[in-house]
Amino acid sequence: MAEETATSGSDEAVAADSAESGSADAVAADTAKSSSADAGAADSVKSDAIRDEVIAQLKTVFDPEIPVNIYELGLIYKVDVAADGATQVTMTLTTPMCPAAEELPSEVETKARGVPGVTSVQLDLVWEPPWAPEMMSDAAKLDLGMT
Numbered sequence: 001m002a003e004e005t006a007t008s009g010s011d012e013a014v015a016a017d018s019a020e021s022g023s024a025d026a027v028a029a030d031t032a033k034s035s036s037a038d039a040g041a042a043d044s045v046k047s048d049a050i051r052d053e054v055i056a057q058l059k060t061v062f063d064p065e066i067p068v069n070i071y072e073l074g075l076i077y078k079v080d081v082a083a084d085g086a087t088q089v090t091m092t093l094t095t096p097m098c099p100a101a102e103e104l105p106s107e108v109e110t111k112a113r114g115v116p117g118v119t120s121v122q123l124d125l126v127w128e129p130p131w132a133p134e135m136m137s138d139a140a141k142l143d144l145g146m147t
Contacts, residue, residue: 043083050117051081054089057111064100068143070108074135077126079112085119087112092131 058076059069070076070091078090089112093101105125112121133146141147 046117047081047083050085050087050115051079053115054079054081054087054112054118057115058089058108061104061107061111063094063104066094066144068136068140070104072137072140072143073131074137074140075104075131076108081118085117086122087115087118087120088122088124090124090126092126092129094131096127 055071055076058079059071061070062068063070063073063075066073073094075093076089076091078088080088089108091105091108093104098104105123109121109123112118112123133141136144136146138147
């Protein structure tokens with residue numbers, strides 16, 4: 001009978017060790033998830049800050065025929081910044097025959113590359129949807145006397 005109790009006692013000890021190990025594993029997994037979520041949130045904040053600075057730089061690029069920056073004109077369709085700083089800018093021009101077609105995209109790319117934290121820039125010049133004056137911000141319309 002004493003042997004049964006000893007065996008039963010050692011089984012309980014093994015079960016207790018296993019439970020402690022399991023809870024330690026659960027705590028480690030929760031900590032890893034939390035750290036990963038914290039890192040993801042920090043990456044998102046960093047990406048958002050870089051994106052904001054890229055947009056600020058794009059607001060310094062002006063269409064040579066219209067005295068409004070290309071961002072307020074609505075020529076920038078999208079600015080995406082990945083966690084590693086890789087930046088994608090999707091833009092258009094007022095018309096495919098725009099006289100600034102050669103200089104504006106390269107200026108946009110140069111301005112975006114100059115932002116600290118940007119590791120690469122992919123510029124996509126698109127024609128769909130076509131640009132229309134309705135795409136301008138209210139500030140741009142006001143500057144041009146269109147309101």
